[in-house]
Amino acid sequence: MSASTTLSVRGLTQNFGDRTALDDVSFEVRPGRLTGFVGGNGAGKTTTMRAIVGVLTPDAGDVTFGDLPMTLGVRRTIGYMPEERGLYPKMKVLEQLVFLGRIFGVDKDVARERAAQLLEDFGLSDRADDVLHTLSLGNQQRVQVAAALIHDPALLVLDEPFSGLDPNAMDAMSVRLRERASAGVPVLFSSHQLDLVEKLCDDIVLIHEGRVVATGEVRALREERAGRRFRVQVDGVADWRPNLGGVSVITTEADGTTVELADDADPQELLAAAQQAGPIGHFGRVLPTLADLFAEVSR
Amino acid sequence: MSTTANRSDLVRTIAGREISVKLHDKGFIASTVVFLVVIVVATVLPALLQGGTPSYTVGVTQGAQSEAEIAQQLGGLNDDERPADVPAADITLVDVASVDEGFADEDVDAVLTVDGQDAVLSGRASMPGELLTLVTIAHAQTVIGAVATEAGLDADQLATLTAPPAPQVVLADPPPDFAVPPQLVIIVFGFLFYFSVLTFGMSIAQSVVEEKQSRVVELLVAAVPIRWLLSGKVLGNAVLAISQVAIIIGAGLIGASVTGASDVIGQVAGVSGWFLAFFVVGFLMLACLWAVAGSLASRIEDLQSTTLYMQIVVMVPFFAAVLIQDDTPLQRVLSYFPLTAPLLMPARMIQGTAAGWEPWVAMALVLLTAAILIVVGARLYAGSVLNTSQRSHVRSAWVQGAGA
Numbered sequence: 001m002s003a004s005t006t007l008s009v010r011g012l013t014q015n016f017g018d019r020t021a022l023d024d025v026s027f028e029v030r031p032g033r034l035t036g037f038v039g040g041n042g043a044g045k046t047t048t049m050r051a052i053v054g055v056l057t058p059d060a061g062d063v064t065f066g067d068l069p070m071t072l073g074v075r076r077t078i079g080y081m082p083e084e085r086g087l088y089p090k091m092k093v094l095e096q097l098v099f100l101g102r103i104f105g106v107d108k109d110v111a112r113e114r115a116a117q118l119l120e121d122f123g124l125s126d127r128a129d130d131v132l133h134t135l136s137l138g139n140q141q142r143v144q145v146a147a148a149l150i151h152d153p154a155l156l157v158l159d160e161p162f163s164g165l166d167p168n169a170m171d172a173m174s175v176r177l178r179e180r181a182s183a184g185v186p187v188l189f190s191s192h193q194l195d196l197v198e199k200l201c202d203d204i205v206l207i208h209e210g211r212v213v214a215t216g217e218v219r220a221l222r223e224e225r226a227g228r229r230f231r232v233q234v235d236g237v238a239d240w241r242p243n244l245g246g247v248s249v250i251t252t253e254a255d256g257t258t259v260e261l262a263d264d265a266d267p268q269e270l271l272a273a274a275q276q277a278g279p280i281g282h283f284g285r286v287l288p289t290l291a292d293l294f295a296e297v298s299r
Numbered sequence: 300m301s302t303t304a305n306r307s308d309l310v311r312t313i314a315g316r317e318i319s320v321k322l323h324d325k326g327f328i329a330s331t332v333v334f335l336v337v338i339v340v341a342t343v344l345p346a347l348l349q350g351g352t353p354s355y356t357v358g359v360t361q362g363a364q365s366e367a368e369i370a371q372q373l374g375g376l377n378d379d380e381r382p383a384d385v386p387a388a389d390i391t392l393v394d395v396a397s398v399d400e401g402f403a404d405e406d407v408d409a410v411l412t413v414d415g416q417d418a419v420l421s422g423r424a425s426m427p428g429e430l431l432t433l434v435t436i437a438h439a440q441t442v443i444g445a446v447a448t449e450a451g452l453d454a455d456q457l458a459t460l461t462a463p464p465a466p467q468v469v470l471a472d473p474p475p476d477f478a479v480p481p482q483l484v485i486i487v488f489g490f491l492f493y494f495s496v497l498t499f500g501m502s503i504a505q506s507v508v509e510e511k512q513s514r515v516v517e518l519l520v521a522a523v524p525i526r527w528l529l530s531g532k533v534l535g536n537a538v539l540a541i542s543q544v545a546i547i548i549g550a551g552l553i554g555a556s557v558t559g560a561s562d563v564i565g566q567v568a569g570v571s572g573w574f575l576a577f578f579v580v581g582f583l584m585l586a587c588l589w590a591v592a593g594s595l596a597s598r599i600e601d602l603q604s605t606t607l608y609m610q611i612v613v614m615v616p617f618f619a620a621v622l623i624q625d626d627t628p629l630q631r632v633l634s635y636f637p638l639t640a641p642l643l644m645p646a647r648m649i650q651g652t653a654a655g656w657e658p659w660v661a662m663a664l665v666l667l668t669a670a671i672l673i674v675v676g677a678r679l680y681a682g683s684v685l686n687t688s689q690r691s692h693v694r695s696a697w698v699q700g701a702g703a
Contacts, residue, residue: 050517053521054520054521055517055520055521055685056685072304072524073304075521075522076304076522078521080517080518080521082514082517082518084514084517085513085514086513086514086515086516086517086518087513087515087518088509088510088513088515089513090320091320099312099316100518102308102312103309103312103313103519103522103523104522105304105305105308105309147518
């Protein structure tokens with residue numbers, strides 16, 4: 001993938017009155033990769049996304065896509081799904097997608113074909129001629145995603161695309177996003193479902209109180225933040241507690257004992273102590289989950 | 300996918316949606332149909348009720364034939380031959396032996412008996428005025444004829460005596476010859492415009508707030524410049540408003556032509572052009588402000604209060620046009636004031652009190668105001684349309700709209 005289709009966000013700053021919503025937010029969304037945008041309520045995810053698609057003009061900072069500034073022409077290549085959704089409630093589903101396609105400059109016939117295909121992909125073919133507000137919220141959500149894809153976008157910016165979906169729909173949505181990413185499209189989506197982001201995403205951007213606190217590959221971030229925490233399972237000893245200097249026990253559970261090593265403590269000594277207690281079932285460094293990371297930064 | 304945005308395509312696509320939504324709106328279709336029916340009924344019904352020349356069947360007894368024939372002939376004269384005070388009537392004569400025999404026939408409206416100089420016109424419950432007048436004239440002519448013949452006058456002298464030449468009337472300052480009172484035309488046009496501007500103005504405001512409330516606007520603004528979005532909305536509704544007014548006026552004119560009221564067509568068609576021209580410019584002048592009334596609201600429920608001033612702005616010209624119909628300085632001033640000019644200037648033209656250059660000046664003033672209000676409206680719209688969370692205020696919209 002060429003670097004020319006990377007979305008770069010640099011130094012975004014936005015104040016709403018006295019409140020700082022974004023404080024020097026910078027990150028990249030690389031082509032071909034699913035990037036999860038994670039943060040608590042009011043952390044600045046939606047404001048950042050609105051600034052990316054040009055609905056909001058930030059006080060400072062800039063956004064480029066493939067080294068190009070976000071002019072109207074560039075913005076029109078984005079597939080955007082706003083946080084609060086946005087479709088005409090009284091318009092028929094297919095008609096609506098065709099209209100939005102035409103808004104994005106897709107020829108009418110092509111838009112009709114694509115809309116039909118997208119509805120089929122999302123299992124909504126039989127609802128094509130129904131008025132939108134007669135659909136369930138989950139189905140409306142799928143139409144919303146279809147609307148973001150109708151012009152075959154070069155960049156996807158989706159605010160909470162998974163919220164309100166049942167597990168099957170979530171799987172289907174994951175497949176769609178992965179598909180787009182594999183086609184070389186940079187995909188940025190926000191979510192509160194950290195386990196899902198951890199499973200699905202290649203990269204994450206972690207934002208807290210308007211500031212980016214972590215960004216990069218999910219795996220690398222977890223490694224980087226792993227610290228000196230180990231889980232040891234000694235077969236036959238359910239409640240093993242090492243008695244070593246610089247080793248403090250965090251928890252003892254059925255799947256083993258989790259300990260934190262002081263900077264000067266040696267993991268090999270811990271292993272040796274465990275072997276003396278009995279046969280080793282598991283010995284390894286504990287990587288924090290995304291939820292752990294999230295809890296750590298938002299503390 | 301095209302990355303370059305084509306302004307006219309986008310504006311047309313947005314306008315097309317506005318039109319399509321409205322054309323699928325049953326309420327809108329119903330109100331247009333009702334309006335058409337009212338107009339057609341209003342033009343056709345009076346003609347049907349007045350129903351042209353009345354017709355009567357008159358029983359004629361022995362000795363009344365000559366009076367009856369003269370009356371029949373007078374009533375049947377063409378409009379241009381018939382003297383001014385002689386009414387038109389289509390009279391059928393039936394010979395009867397007596398009054399009672401005559402009334403035995405249900406078709407007979409009256410029976411005429413003449414005995415020397417005494418004539419009796421017998422009727423049933425009442426006597427139609429036209430019939431009485433015609434028989435009176437006919438009987439007088441017969442009596443005068445008989446007396447004149449006795450006095451030895453020849454045929455020419457007799458003709459002069461029974462049909463004295465009427466003076467020709469010449470007016471130094473004739474008022475315009477109106478088929479319909481101009482007041483009525485002004486009220487009809489005034490109401491039509493009031494109705495249309497209100498309908499489509501509200502429609503613009505509603506369409507804007509609907510997009511805000513459903514948050515579609517965020518999707519649209521990401522891909523379309525705000526001002527193009529506004530242009531599309533205004534264009535779509537303007538096309539609908541103008542078409543509706545044109546169709547209704549057309550229906551009225553067709554109705555008038557079907558009933559043969561060609562003088563009405565001449566009178567109304569002559570001023571329709573100016574009325575329509577002022578309507579188009581007047582509508583565009585206010586259209587962006589209607590959009591602002593919509594974008595200041597955040598929910599449909601807010602429209603009631605945000606469109607209040609607009610409703611007044613539309614009502615004032617209507618009442619001004621209806622109530623101020625005399626050629627006063629106030630009417631003259633208001634016919635240049637941009638808000639009231641679109642109705643009052645054509646009203647003065649139809650009354651014949653405006654000089655030829657006056658509508659052009661008024662039109663220029665309305666156009667100038669329209670240009671200013673469109674710029675102001677577009678800025679306020681841009682400054683408030685993305686504020687979906689709460690009602691906006693004009694001042695903050697103005698500030699926000701500076702960069703948008």
